[in-house]
Amino acid sequence: MPKLPSNFDGDLSEVSVEDFGHAHVRLADGSSMSVEGNWLQHPRSRAHGFEVLGTLGVASDIEPPVQVWDPEAGEVATVELPIVEEQDHRTLAEHKNFLAAIHGADVSLVTLDEALHVQRNIDGIYRSAETGREIRL
């Protein structure tokens, strides 16, 4: 087999976790969400991130972060937002927040309910893949 493109420095034959997944999630309010995950192969310019596509605008974690339809100008305009420099690596910041939260010195950035909600969605995506059918939560 030819050497595959990879974001992983090690030996691919030693990798035992799954890679590459996609799901389409329809939400109760009529909006929908496309979830894509792949970290090992298929190197792309964007390693991770999000885009929110609305009727009149787009928000994302890539530049420009927010663009909205300007009805007066009749064009899409970029909205300038203040950029907050990250003090720590994100994983380190998450741990510091978690530790502060369990000591009562801060509020957890992610609540238990939010974590369970995400897990229910992930479980539903797996069940859908296993059954080949839409799963209603």
Place this chain on the structure above:
Amino acid sequence: MKAAVIGGGVMGREHLKALAQIPQVDVAAVVDPDTAAAERVLGVAEIEGAQVFDNSEEMLRHLLSADTDAQTT
């Protein structure tokens, strides 16, 4: 505060590297069915003195009776 990390893969390594930068945290254990992988990520994160377990139940039995406060996955 003592912490245990479950998973000795890429993300486990990243968690350990982050925890190693927090002075208040003492990494007490790493769990992975592949104990060599757990040892490897501890080495990458330059963490010494942590125990290695091949399952989380065993780790919990050993450590929860002590004073481990947090786990990360």
